Amino acid sequence: MSDSAVFFEPWFTDYADDDLHVLQISYLNGGLDATKLLEDGRYGHFEVQPDQPGIAELTIKLFSYTKSEVFEVLFPDTIAHRVLDEHSLAELWPLARPNHAMFRVGGHGWTVESPISFALGDDKSWMIVTDWDCVEVVATTAPIVRKVGPVARAIVDRPDDDDMGERDEMLTSRMTKRWH
Numbered sequence: 001m002s003d004s005a006v007f008f009e010p011w012f013t014d015y016a017d018d019d020l021h022v023l024q025i026s027y028l029n030g031g032l033d034a035t036k037l038l039e040d041g042r043y044g045h046f047e048v049q050p051d052q053p054g055i056a057e058l059t060i061k062l063f064s065y066t067k068s069e070v071f072e073v074l075f076p077d078t079i080a081h082r083v084l085d086e087h088s089l090a091e092l093w094p095l096a097r098p099n100h101a102m103f104r105v106g107g108h109g110w111t112v113e114s115p116i117s118f119a120l121g122d123d124k125s126w127m128i129v130t131d132w133d134c135v136e137v138v139a140t141t142a143p144i145v146r147k148v149g150p151v152a153r154a155i156v157d158r159p160d161d162d163d164m165g166e167r168d169e170m171l172t173s174r175m176t177k178r179w180h
Contacts, residue, residue, distance in 0.1 A: 005107040006091065009124060010098035013145045017100040018066035022133040025083060026059040056144070060128060060135055063151065070148040073128065079138040080117040082110070086134055092127075101129050110136065 010016070033047045056074035058081055063070050075081075086093075089108075097103050106124040118125070121138040128135040137143070 006095060006105065007107050008095070008097050009104035009106075011102045011104055011126065013102050014147075015062070015064050015067070015071060015145070016102040018064040020101045020128065020130045021063040021065065022060065022083075022128070022130055022135060023063050023070065024059075024061040025135065026061075027078070027081070028057055058137060058139075061148070062128065062130075067150075068153050069150045072146055072148055073126075074144040074146070075126075075137055075139045075141075076144070077140050079120045079140065080114060081135065081137040084134050084136070085132065086129065089129075089134055089136075103127050103129075105136075114138075 033045065035043050035045045038044050056076050058075040058078040060073040060075075061070060062073065091109055092105065097105075104124045105127050106118070110125065111118045111123070117138050121140060126137045126139065126143060
């Protein structure tokens with residue numbers, strides 16, 4: 001696919017140009033049910049009460065380093081979504097985007113890989129970009145963006161995250177195995 005086919009549209013939010021971090025992604029956090037075909041040809045239907053009834057199929061909780069606050073992006077209906085590291089979207093990075101962190105995009109690789117998903121939507125996806133994870137969503141309606149609240153900031157010499165060292169070692173080990 002050539003870069004000339006890729007197009008962007010702005011996504012006007014208070015966070016569109018912020019430095020963001022994905023905190024949590026919840027899918028189908030509304031009513032929970034399951035249906036299974038039984039051996040006798042009838043269907044068993046099971047309904048489970050959700051922990052918290054939601055107004056959205058997909059909820060993305062984000063932290064804005066720029067504003068030191070948490071906000072949510074709520075998609076009431078979702079056709080498709082994916083979570084990628086920023087390397088998987090390399091075709092987009094050299095192109096001029098309307099916003100740094102939140103924008104609409106179409107005509108890129110995922111539209112070729114999943115044409116039915118985009119045909120059910122409006123041929124564009126909603127993109128959330130961070131330095132680590134990126135979330136891309138195809139939906140039929142615009143998402144709701146709402147502020148959750150501010151977060152206190154502390155300046156420290158080292159992160160107080162014991163898992164960071166283990167995670168870095170695990171990633172280094174994986175990369176070493178993959179390339180040898």
